[in-house]
Amino acid sequence: MNNMIAPLIIDVDPHAEPDGLVRLLRRRYDNDSNAFLAVAPGRVNIIGEHTDYNGFPVLPFAIDREIKIAFVPSDDDTVELTSMDDYGLRMFQVREGRSPYAQGDWGNYVKAAVRGFLEKGIIDARRARGFRGICAGSIPVSAGLSSSSALVVAAGLAFLAANGVEMDSLDCAGILARSERFAGIEGGGMDQAVSLMGKQDMALKIDFFPLRIQHVPLLEKHVFVVCNSLVRASKTASARMSYNRRVVECRLAALLLRAALVGRTGVRIDASRLGDFNPEKTGLSWEDLERMADEVMYGSPLPVSVIANRVGISVEDIVEEYCALSDGTAFVQPGEGYEVWKRFVHVVTEARRVEETVNALTRGDVTAVGALMNLSHESCRDNYGISCDELEALTGIALESGAIGSRLTGAGFGGCTVNLVESSILSSFIGDVKTKYYEDYLGVILDPERRDDVLFPCRASDGARIYRYR
Ligand code: NG1
Numbered sequence: 001m002n003n004m005i006a007p008l009i010i011d012v013d014p015h016a017e018p019d020g021l022v023r024l025l026r027r028r029y030d031n032d033s034n035a036f037l038a039v040a041p042g043r044v045n046i047i048g049e050h051t052d053y054n055g056f057p058v059l060p061f062a063i064d065r066e067i068k069i070a071f072v073p074s075d076d077d078t079v080e081l082t083s084m085d086d087y088g089l090r091m092f093q094v095r096e097g098r099s100p101y102a103q104g105d106w107g108n109y110v111k112a113a114v115r116g117f118l119e120k121g122i123i124d125a126r127r128a129r130g131f132r133g134i135c136a137g138s139i140p141v142s143a144g145l146s147s148s149s150a151l152v153v154a155a156g157l158a159f160l161a162a163n164g165v166e167m168d169s170l171d172c173a174g175i176l177a178r179s180e181r182f183a184g185i186e187g188g189g190m191d192q193a194v195s196l197m198g199k200q201d202m203a204l205k206i207d208f209f210p211l212r213i214q215h216v217p218l219l220e221k222h223v224f225v226v227c228n229s230l231v232r233a234s235k236t237a238s239a240r241m242s243y244n245r246r247v248v249e250c251r252l253a254a255l256l257l258r259a260a261l262v263g264r265t266g267v268r269i270d271a272s273r274l275g276d277f278n279p280e281k282t283g284l285s286w287e288d289l290e291r292m293a294d295e296v297m298y299g300s301p302l303p304v305s306v307i308a309n310r311v312g313i314s315v316e317d318i319v320e321e322y323c324a325l326s327d328g329t330a331f332v333q334p335g336e337g338y339e340v341w342k343r344f345v346h347v348v349t350e351a352r353r354v355e356e357t358v359n360a361l362t363r364g365d366v367t368a369v370g371a372l373m374n375l376s377h378e379s380c381r382d383n384y385g386i387s388c389d390e391l392e393a394l395t396g397i398a399l400e401s402g403a404i405g406s407r408l409t410g411a412g413f414g415g416c417t418v419n420l421v422e423s424s425i426l427s428s429f430i431g432d433v434k435t436k437y438y439e440d441y442l443g444v445i446l447d448p449e450r451r452d453d454v455l456f457p458c459r460a461s462d463g464a465r466i467y468r469y470r
Contacts, residue, residue, distance in 0.1 A: 004168070004169035004170070004197060005166050005167070005168065005169060006157060006160065006166070006167055006168070006169045006172040006196060006464070007038070007157040007160050007161050007166070007464070007465070007466045008463075008464070008465040008466065009161065009465070009466045009467075009468055010465055010466070010467050010468070011467075011468050011470070012467050012468065012469050012470075014469075014470055018035075018469055019037050019068070019070070019467070021037060021068050021070040021084070021134060021135075021136055022035050022037050022070045022467075022469055024070065024084070024134060025070035025071070025072070025133060025134055028134065029072055029132065031072050033469075033470060034072065034073075034468070034469070034470060035070060035071070035072055035468075035469045036070070036071050036072070036073075036131075036158065036161055036466050036467065036468055036469070037068060037069070037070050037071075037466065037467040037469070038068065038069040038071065038154040038155075038157045038158045038161070038464070038465075038466050039066050039067075039068050039154065039464060039465055039466070039467070040066055040067050040150040040151070040153035040154035040157065040195045040196075040463075040464040041062040041063055041064070041065065041066045041139075041150060041195055041198055041461050041462075041463065041464065042062070042063050042065050042066065042067075042139035042145040042146045042147055042149075042150050042195070043060045043061060043062050043063060043145065043146045043149075043190075043191060043194045043195060043198070044060060044061060044063050044145060044224060044226055044409050044416070044418050044458055045058060045059065045060040045190065045409045045410060045418070046059045046060065046061070046203055046224065046357065046369075046373070046409075046418060047059050047350070047353055047354055047357045047372060047373055047376050047407070048060075048190075048350060048351075048353075048354040049350060049376065049380055049384070049386075049407075049408070049409070049410075049412070050188075050246060050250075050346070050347065050350070050380075050384060050386070050411075051188075051275075051347060051350050051351055051354065052187075052188025052189055052190040052206070052208055053186065053187065053188035053189075053247055053250070053273075054188075054250050054254075054273050054274040054275050054347045054351075055208050055209045055273035055274065055275025055276060056208075056274070056275040056347060056348075056350070056351035056354070057205055057206060057207045057208070057351065057354045057355070058188075058190045058205075058206050058354065059203050059204070059205050059206075059216065059354050059357055059358065060190055060191075060194045060203065060204060060206070061194065061198060061202065061203040061204060061218070061224075061458075061460035061461075062194050062195060062198020062199075062204075062460065062461045062462065062463050063139075063145065063226075063458040063459070063460070063461060064458060064459045064461045065137075065138045065139040065140075065145070065458070066137065066138060066139065066150060066154075067135060067136075067137040067139060067147065067150040067151045067153075067154045068135060068136055068137070068154065069081065069131075069133050069134070069135040069154045069155065069158050070133050070134055070135075071131040071132060071133025071134075071158050071162070072131065072132055072133065073129050073130075073131050073161070073162035073163075074129055074130040074131055074132050074162065075129070076093075076129070076130065077093050077094035077095055077125075077128050077129060077130045078091065078092075078093055078094075078130040078132065079091065079092055079093075079094060079097065079110060079114060079130035079131060079132075079159075080130070080131075080132040080133070081107075081110055081131075081132075081133055081134070081135055081155070082133075082134045082135070083106065083134075083135055083136070084134055084135065084136040085135075085136055085137060087106050090105075090106070090107030090110060092107075092111065093130070094114055094118070094125060094128040094129075094130050095125050095126070095128070097111050097114060097115070098111070098115055100182065100183075103184055103237065103240075104184075104234075106151065108182065108183045108184075109148050109151040109152045109155065109180070109183055110151070110152075110155040111182070112152055112176075112179045112180050112181075112182040112183050113152045113153075113155040113156035113159060113176060113179060114130075114155070114156075114159050115179050115182060116156065116175040116176055116178060116179025116182075117156065117159060117160065117165075117175060119179070120175050122160075122165060122167060122175070123159065123160075123163050123165055128159075128163060129162045129163055130159075130162065131158045131159065131161075131162040133158065135151070135154070137150070137151070140228055140416075140453050140454070142232040142233050142234040142414075142415065143228050143232075143233060143410075143415045143416045144233050144408070144409050144410020144411055144412070144414075144415030144416045145226070145409075145410065145415075145416060146191040146194075146195065146410070148180070148183070148191075149176075149180060149191030149192050149195055150191075150195050150464075152176050152179070152180050152192060153176055153192055153195040153196055153464050154464065156172065156175075156176050156179075157464055157465075157466055158466070160172075161466050169196050169197055169463075170193075170197075170210075170211045170212075170213070172196060173189060173192045173193040173196045173197065173211060174189060174211055176192040176196075177189035177191075177192045177193070180192065181326040182326065182327075184240050184327065185240055185243050185244065185411075186243070186244050186247040186325060186326060187243075188208065189206075189208055189211060190206055193206050193211060193213070194206065194463070195463060195464055196463045196464050197213055197463045198460065198461055198462055198463035198464075199215055199460070199462060199463065200459075200460060200461055200462050201217070201218060201459075201460050202215040202216060202217060202218065202460055203215075203216040203217075203218055203361065203460060204216070205354070205358050208275070209273070209275070214358075216358050216361050216362065217361065217362070218361065218460055219361060219364060219366055219369065219420075220364070221422065221423050221424070222366060222404075222420060222421065222422055222423060223420075223421055223423050223426060223457040223458075224418050224419065224420060224421075224457065224458055225403075225418075225419045225421050225426070225429065225430070225455070225456065225457045225458075226409070226416050226417070226418060226419075226455070226456055226457075226458055227394055227398060227416060227417045227419060227433055227437070227454070227455050228415070228416045228453070228454045228455065229388075229390040229391050229394050229414055229415060229416065229417065230390070230438075230442060230444070230454070231388060231390045231391070231413075231414030231415070232414055232415075233410065233411060233412065233413050233414035233415030234414075239411075239413055241331075242386075242413055243411055243413075244325060244331055245331065245334060245338075246343060246384065246386075248322065248323050248331045248338065249338045249339055249340055249343040250273070250274055250343050250344075250347060251272070251273075251322045251323075252302075252304075252307055252318075252322055252338050252340050253274060253293070253297065253340040253341075253343055253344040253347075254271060254272060254273055254274050254276070254277070255307070255311055255313075255318070255322060256293070256296045256297055256307060256310060256311060256340060257271075257274070257277055257289065257292065257293050257296065257344075258271050258277075258311075259296065259310065259311040259312065260292045260293070260295065260296035261277075261282060261284075261289075261292065264292060265282075265283070265284070267282060267283060269281050269282060274344065274347050274348065275351070277289055286348060286352075289348075290345075290348065293341070293344050294341070296310060297340045297341040297344065300337075300338070300339055300340045300341035300342065301334075301336045301337035301338055301339045301340070302337045302338055302340060303333065303337040303338075304318055304319065304323075304333050304337075304338070306337070307338070307340075339385070342382075342383040342384070342385070343383065343384065345379070345383045346379045346380070346383035346384040349375075349379055349383075350376060350379060353372045353375060353376050356368070356372055357369055357372045357373075360372065366404055366420070366422075367404065369404070369405060369420060370403070370404030370405030370420050371405065372405070373405030373406065373407045373418070373420060374399075374405050374406065374407065376407050377395055377406065377407030377408060380407065380408055380412060384412070386408065386411065386412025386413055387408055387412060388412075388413060388414055390414070390441075390442070391408045391412075391414070391415075391417060393437060393441050394406075394417050394433075394437050394441075395407060395408070395417055397432075397433055397436045397437045397441070398417060398419045398429075398433060400432075400436070401428075401429050401432035401433050401436065402421065402422070402425045402428070402429050402432070403419040403420060403421050403429065404420045404421070404422070405419070405420040406418075406419045406420075421457075426457060430455055433455060434446060434451070434455060438454070438455075
């Protein structure tokens with residue numbers, strides 16, 4: 001996997017009918033040669049929620065829904081992109097485009113991609129070329145299916161191609177993951193990696209620090225069905241806070257654990273994430289670490305003053321080092337303190353469930369995969385606090401309707417569930433969920449045209465690529 005190159009450029013047969021977006025681009029820009037189409041898929045995560053930024057693995061696959069950007073390289077450093085989904089036009093100069101648009105603006109994902117390559121010195125701002133184009137998407141937005149990362153990846157690949165630059169896909173995924181934080185969420189690297197490196201019919205076990213990919217075959221005769229709760233998991237200020245709070249809580253849990261380890265065993269390790277406390281490094285089993293965590297996190301939620309006391313560092317230093325966000329601000333302590341213990345329990349048990357799910361998928365053990373998904377959902381709800389009434393109703397109805405496993409997918413706080421369903425009952429499953437959740441519980445009649453955006457089986461698909469039309 002390490003020698004995959006981004007962008008993957010595929011030359012389209014000049015006699016083949018171009019994609020509709022490319023035809024539109026050619027009409028707009030009066031262009032009849034050298035047009036490109038960047039395609040980046042969204043993803044569904046089977047299991048491994050909120051483990052990525054903790055340095056533990058995830059198990060998503062790229063889905064057959066994507067963001068497309070049809071573009072031509074600019075003669076100068078202008079990036080100009082018009083959304084065909086009614087989000088308007090965004091235009092900026094690469095050299096001057098570092099200050100963001102308003103929080104939540106879609107143009108920030110385009111700027112984030114550009115900024116990532118400039119800051120890493122992959123593309124030199126003084127000589128950079130931009131691109132002009134149009135974009136459209138088929139990934140439901142604010143649904144936990146990574147439409148934002150797909151936009152970052154598509155824009156990033158367009159920028160690389162406009163500048164004739166190729167690079168290792170793993171490095172590219174790392175850069176885009178870091179740069180997406182510019183849009184306000186302290187996310188991990190799952191979404192960009194799977195959008196870039198997805199593979200048809202395969203899930204990806206992704207490990208972090210350093211980024212590594214392992215293909216895992218999906219189950220025969222079964223499908224993963226996505227059901228949208230229709231609660232928008234949008235990246236509003238409060239959703240960003242809820243996500244970032246959990247990132248900070250995990251950093252603090254790691255800090256407490258490191259201090260406990262030194263105090264108890266004298267072992268001093270370089271560990272800033274929960275995933276760093278593996279038995280090889282610490283010399284302790286996970287059970288021992290859990291006992292140690294239970295003691296040092298006693299009384300959780302904990303105010304930062306108590307944490308400071310337990311680890312022997314000043315409150316100011318903790319705030320500066322552990323509560324810092326990528327935009328330069330510091331996370332403001334919640335009134336009740338930080339919920340370190342429950343977050344720790346979720347992250348370490350979820351990491352184990354990912355490993356067990358990989359094994360269960362490999363041996364084709366459908367029942368075990370479903371049971372692990374259900375346990376993951378319970379932990380997301382009880383320990384990580386990222387479920388909501390609608391997601392509870394939807395997972396309950398899915399299980400009643402024959403799903404073998406059902407859980408929220410993505411950041412949570414709304415968005416979609418992922419459901420493991422035997423292919424032979426797919427249509428009755430979809431019919432039952434449509435009636436029981438959408439009609440009876442939510443009281444909405446799904447427009448038949450829209451139904452496929454709300455309730456749909458997904459195929460594991462290839463990752464991002466660029467088509468060249470000469
Ligand atoms: P979504 O659901 O796309 O907001 C977010 C993070 C992931 C991961 C999941 C939770 C971003 C771009 N994505 O995904 O890295 O942490 O939450 O597992 O921040």
